[in-house]
Amino acid sequence: MRFIDKPKRCQEFDNFISNPNNLLGKWDLPTDVKTTLHNHLVEEQKGLCIYCQQAISKKSGIDYPPKTLIEHLRPRGKYPELTFVYCNLSVSCQGFDCHQKVDRPPKGKKFCGHGRGEEYDENKFLNPTELTDLEEYFEYSADGKIRPSKKAPEKAEYMIEILDLKHETLKDMRKEQHLIFKERLDSGLLTIEELEELLSDSNSSELPPFYSMLKFLFAM
Numbered sequence: 001m002r003f004i005d006k007p008k009r010c011q012e013f014d015n016f017i018s019n020p021n022n023l024l025g026k027w028d029l030p031t032d033v034k035t036t037l038h039n040h041l042v043e044e045q046k047g048l049c050i051y052c053q054q055a056i057s058k059k060s061g062i063d064y065p066p067k068t069l070i071e072h073l074r075p076r077g078k079y080p081e082l083t084f085v086y087c088n089l090s091v092s093c094q095g096f097d098c099h100q101k102v103d104r105p106p107k108g109k110k111f112c113g114h115g116r117g118e119e120y121d122e123n124k125f126l127n128p129t130e131l132t133d134l135e136e137y138f139e140y141s142a143d144g145k146i147r148p149s150k151k152a153p154e155k156a157e158y159m160i161e162i163l164d165l166k167h168e169t170l171k172d173m174r175k176e177q178h179l180i181f182k183e184r185l186d187s188g189l190l191t192i193e194e195l196e197e198l199l200s201d202s203n204s205s206e207l208p209p210f211y212s213m214l215k216f217l218f219a220m
Ligand SMILES: [Zn+2]
Pocket: 049, 050, 051, 052, 053, 054, 092, 093, 094, 095, 111, 112, 113
């Protein structure tokens, strides 16, 4: 997880919520507004799931099974007044490896927003849109494991738990991503300077999947 800055709002979404009648109902945006908002948020997150950092894509049509969902960081059920608040919105994966070709969502427990449901503890939730130092709460190892750092272990453990960031699928994806980068560095296909450039948040519009893990493991 990493801090997500939200300085640029989504115009189409703002137009929609400027009509007070639209705010009376439930979270039921017209498809075009929802798609534009979704894609705006994916861009804001530089192409990564808000929680696990697997790569997510913009929507062009209807995917089945759906790969992503617009995620209310403070859940709608507990904070209905934040349903249409832009700062509370992000995009999460649906809790499975989005890049596998599947006909239906895999069975079993899922990770990220889908797995979390309405779980939210204001005292423990590490909010990606509020904590600029969010990356410092987690540590990673080359075998794909994630663990809390010493910064606030109870909070980090809570996040790992509710989002199931230790899920076997995620662990394997992180392990694989580390290996790819390690092999590229070891074989000279990638220099450390090029890796630094790739992991420089400020000048790229897309970041490599599991960005925070790569930064941690390659000590950047
Ligand atoms: Zn995810």
